[in-house]
Amino acid sequence: MNNFWRDLYGSIKEPEFWALSSWLDIVVKYRKSSLGLLWVLMPSIVYVWGLGSFFASIQGKTLAHFSAHVAIGAMVFRTLMSSIIESATVFNGSRSFILDGHVRLTDYILEALAKSFFYFCAFIPATLVAVAIYPDLQLVGILWLPFAFVLTYVNALWVTVAFSLIGARFPDFGQLISNISIFIFLLTPIIWYPDNMPADSVRGQLMRFNPFYHFVTIFRAPLLGEKIEMMSFWYVGIMTVCGLSLATLLYRRYARYVPLWL
Amino acid sequence: MPGTSPYGFDLDMSAVISADKVCLDVPIYLQRENNASGWSGLLLGAAFQVPQRRLVRLLDEVCFDATDGDRVAVLGRNGAGKSTLLRMLNRVYQPTSGNLRVEGSCQALLNMSLGFNGEATVRENIFLRGVAMGLSASFLRDHVKPILDFSDLHEKVHHRLRTLSSGQRMRLGFAISTSVQHDIMLMDEWVGAGDADFMRKAKERMRSRVGGSKIVVLASHSVGLLRDICNKAIVLERGRVVYAGDITSGLKFYHELLAALRAQAIHVETEQGDGGQLVYGCLESLALDGARLRVRGWVSGSEGVVPQGLALQANGRNFPLMDVKRGKRQDVARHFGLNDQRCGFDGWVEVPGLKAVGDLDELQMLGGESSESAHTPLRIAPAVVAALKSASRHV
Numbered sequence: 021m022n023n024f025w026r027d028l029y030g031s032i033k034e035p036e037f038w039a040l041s042s043w044l045d046i047v048v049k050y051r052k053s054s055l056g057l058l059w060v061l062m063p064s065i066v067y068v069w070g071l072g073s074f075f076a077s078i079q080g081k082t083l084a085h086f087s088a089h090v091a092i093g094a095m096v097f098r099t100l101m102s103s104i105i106e107s108a109t110v111f112n113g114s115r116s117f118i119l120d121g122h123v124r125l126t127d128y129i130l131e132a133l134a135k136s137f138f139y140f141c142a143f144i145p146a147t148l149v150a151v152a153i154y155p156d157l158q159l160v161g162i163l164w165l166p167f168a169f170v171l172t173y174v175n176a177l178w179v180t181v182a183f184s185l186i187g188a189r190f191p192d193f194g195q196l197i198s199n200i201s202i203f204i205f206l207l208t209p210i211i212w213y214p215d216n217m218p219a220d221s222v223r224g225q226l227m228r229f230n231p232f233y234h235f236v237t238i239f240r241a242p243l244l245g246e247k248i249e250m251m252s253f254w255y256v257g258i259m260t261v262c263g264l265s266l267a268t269l270l271y272r273r274y275a276r277y278v279p280l281w282l
Numbered sequence: 283m284p285g286t287s288p289y290g291f292d293l294d295m296s297a298v299i300s301a302d303k304v305c306l307d308v309p310i311y312l313q314r315e316n317n318a319s320g321w322s323g324l325l326l327g328a329a330f331q332v333p334q335r336r337l338v339r340l341l342d343e344v345c346f347d348a349t350d351g352d353r354v355a356v357l358g359r360n361g362a363g364k365s366t367l368l369r370m371l372n373r374v375y376q377p378t379s380g381n382l383r384v385e386g387s388c389q390a391l392l393n394m395s396l397g398f399n400g401e402a403t404v405r406e407n408i409f410l411r412g413v414a415m416g417l418s419a420s421f422l423r424d425h426v427k428p429i430l431d432f433s434d435l436h437e438k439v440h441h442r443l444r445t446l447s448s449g450q451r452m453r454l455g456f457a458i459s460t461s462v463q464h465d466i467m468l469m470d471e472w473v474g475a476g477d478a479d480f481m482r483k484a485k486e487r488m489r490s491r492v493g494g495s496k497i498v499v500l501a502s503h504s505v506g507l508l509r510d511i512c513n514k515a516i517v518l519e520r521g522r523v524v525y526a527g528d529i530t531s532g533l534k535f536y537h538e539l540l541a542a543l544r545a546q547a548i549h550v551e552t553e554q555g556d557g558g559q560l561v562y563g564c565l566e567s568l569a570l571d572g573a574r575l576r577v578r579g580w581v582s583g584s585e586g587v588v589p590q591g592l593a594l595q596a597n598g599r600n601f602p603l604m605d606v607k608r609g610k611r612q613d614v615a616r617h618f619g620l621n622d623q624r625c626g627f628d629g630w631v632e633v634p635g636l637k638a639v640g641d642l643d644e645l646q647m648l649g650g651e652s653s654e655s656a657h658t659p660l661r662i663a664p665a666v667v668a669a670l671k672s673a674s675r676h677v
Contacts, residue, residue: 036413041399044410048401116396121372121388122414276376279369280308 024181024271027126038127041114042134060139064146067094072150075211084153091150092240093210095143097232100176101201102139106132107180108187108194115282125275129180136176154244161243168239171256175235178263185274188281208232215247231259297386297465297496299348299371304380306341306370306521340366342521343380348497348514355508355529356501357536358518359543364501367518368392368468371499386465386496389415393470394455400444404435404454407443411458425461432483433457453480460487467495471502503584505533505618506562506661534619537586541621544587560584561658563625565647568666570639575631577603580614581649581660582625591652594631595659596642602653603629640673 031038050057068091076086110132111118111125118128151157187193207230209217214233217224227233234252241248311333341363348354356364369375370382372390397414398407408429412422430436433453438446446454492498492511502508508515508529515532517525517539525535563581570576575594583589592603609626636642650656 034416036419040410040413044399044402044406048399051401116393117414119369119374120392120397120414121374121390122416123374277309279374 022125022272022275024126024268024275027124027271028130030124031126031130035130037122038131038134042131042138045131046135046138060142061145063098064091064094064143067091068146068150071211079212084155087150088147088154088244089213089240089246090211091143091147092243093208093236095140095147096172096236096239097205097208097210098143099136099140099172100179100232100235101204103133103136103176103180104183105194105198105201106135107184108197110180110184111188111278111282112191118279118282123279125184125271125278129177129184132180132184133173133176137173151243156245158243158245161241161245164242165239168242171260172235172239174260175256175263178260178267181267182263182270185270185278188278189274204230204232208236210236213246219249231255234259296350298383299346299385299466299497299499300381300383301344301346302381304341304344304370304377304382305339306366306375307337307378308340309335310338311335340521341370341377344521344523346516346523346526348499350496352514353492353498353512354500355512355515355532356499356518357508357515357532358501359540362518363521364518365392365470366521368470368499368501371466372468384466388466388468389459389462389464390468391456391459391470392468394452394459396455398443398451398455401442403440404430404443404446405439407454408458411455412461415459415462417462429454429457429461432461432487434480449477456484460491463491463494465495466497467491467499469498469500469502471504503560504562505560505582505584509533509618530617530619532619534621537619537621540586561589561649561656561660563647563649563660564663565660565666566663568639568645568669570636573632573636575633575636575639576628577631577647578626578628579647579660579663580611580625581627582614582618582620582622586621588622588625589649589651589656591650591654591656592627592629593648593650593653593656594633595646595648596633596644598644600648600656601631601633603627603631605630638673639670642670645670 047057050059053059068087072087072090073083075090076083079086107129110128114128114131118125183193183197207227209227214227214237217227219225219228228251234255237246237248237252238256240246241252344367346354356367358364366375368390369392370377371384372388372392373384397411399410402410405426408426409419409422412425413419417425430439433450433456435446435450435454438450443451498511500508500511512529515525515527515529515536516523517532517536519539524539525532561581561583564579565577566579568575568577577592577594581589581592588608592606594601594603606627606629608624609628610623611626612623614620614625615623633642645662647660647662648656649658649660
């Protein structure tokens with residue numbers, strides 16, 4: 021019987037394998053380029069200052085206001101999205117290790133999460149600058165940040181479990197996800213404000229249907245003093261509980277099939 | 283602390299493998315049979331037909347036990363479930379039903395050149411593979427050097443792994459996988475090919491690892507190897523254990539099974555895909571009689587069929603065996619459990635200008651389908667080796 025929580029506890033207690041293999045994966049990716057790890061900072065700079073200043077001028081906002089909005093939005097979005105994209109291929113990518121007898125699957129799940137955490141960290145410098153020049157930062161939001169972060173990662177955890185299992189069964193799933201990721205990015209209020217999407221309009225409904233909206237909002241709105249609906253907290257809370265239960269069930273039911281699917 | 287492994291648990295615990303009615307069902311996905319005539323039907327069918335899901339039973343009520351000191355040979359045709367069984371013992375596949383108990387640390391030597399990160403350096407990969415095996419980082423730090431020594435890759439240590447040749451990769455994989463002693467060793471065939479120097483080291487290490495293991499499970503088509511190492515055998519056929527017991531009867535059962543299948547005109551396919559079988563045998567006597575050499579010994583093949591081709595290689599040339607008489611060898615047949623007892627050979631070789639046995643340089647006895655295609659060297663009996671040595675000393 022595959023017990024998700026027991027395996028997870030085991031993986032956290034013995035982090036050597038997943039920590040090393042995720043770190044190697046990241047390091048070798050940037051070893052090929054002459055800029056090295058500096059490349060990691062590029063996406064955040066492009067998003068926050070490139071995309072940010074362009075869309076700020078379109079919407080008539082000042083860059084000081086808009087860049088923090090984009091930075092935090094993109095940071096949360098990318099963290100969750102890269103967890104999903106990484107997880108969809110993580111079992112296939114570790115095929116030889118799994119078939120060689122290293123079968124505690126939570127190790128690979130934490131490997132995917134560790135990589136997404138790395139991308140999260142890569143966003144921090146650009147975000148810090150953007151937040152520093154933001155005119156009315158909320159103190160209560162800063163205190164709230166650790167909770168928002170934990171909530172985000174607890175959800176990333178169950179999402180990774182679910183999507184890694186689906187990705188092992190359907191190898192083309194990873195491609196599908198990366199194809200629609202840009203669409204979801206545009207649907208999430210990162211380079212625009214959710215204010216002009218009232219809840220009773222079709223577009224507003226669509227936006228609220230998108231889970232990323234709620235995760236981005238609970239992270240960003242308290243900090244920047246933006247409007248936040250009570251519904252977002254409910255949404256994220258229910259998602260967390262249901263998602264973790266779903267992950268436990270899926271893991272128990274399907275983890276044993278993973279070596280056979282590969 | 284003596285008696286503890288790098289895993290932190292006690293090595294003195296005895297190892298056990300116990301399988302009780304173990305079944306493994308696997309979902310596979312089949313394309314429907316395509317009845318379409320013409321190109322368009324074929325192409326559209328291939329594009330749009332959804333594969334069907336079907337359960338296939340790969341292992342069917344497998345029962346066997348192994349305890350300390352057991353060396354179990356797994357015999358069977360291709361696709362009989364040998365590798366599946368090894369993976370199951372390695373806890374990769376979980377049984378669908380039945381009870382499987384594996385106690386003791388387990389090391390599988392199934393595919394040693396896989397499981398690397400091609401862009402990372404050799405040193406980093408040693409750590410990666412090592413921690414994947416469950417070794418601690420501090421233990422590995424002390425073992426990087428021995429591993430590099432063994433695989434002879436010191437000058438490559440900071441190179442990216444993908445720049446290594448496949449032989450070097452195999453050497454590295456072997457060195458890492460066998461760097462610690464485990465209670466249970468699971469092997470699918472013996473070590474692959476390599477240069478002579480490495481093969482000598484690898485054989486030595488394998489002997490010592492096999493010797494140090496409490497249980498060895500070895501799947502191989504090499505009858506001679508299995509006979510050397512194992513004391514027990516199980517024979518698999520279509521996922522069922524059709525025999526479990528001692529090695530001699532096991533080999534006999536296996537050869538009878540193959541003979542029975544051949545009699546039903548079922549194509550018996552073992553490891554060598556090119557229609558050949560693994561040839562093994564022994565050159566037992568060599569004597570110069572006038573201008574001709576009399577050569578005697580026995581030869582057989584992994585499928586239990588006696589190969590017809592024999593040739594002697596010496597001084598860089600191949601000489602076919604002539605006037606070969608086949609004889610019954612009950613001793614050999616009993617030892618290897620052969621179905622066909624007529625595996626002895628007694629023939630003549632003409633080596634022009636040969637004055638003494640000591641003139642034969644780099645002597646090898648070769649076996650194969652025909653004397654032209656014979657290329658598998660047979661063992662040379664110690665008596666023959668000694669005779670050759672003393673003869674060449676006299677010259």
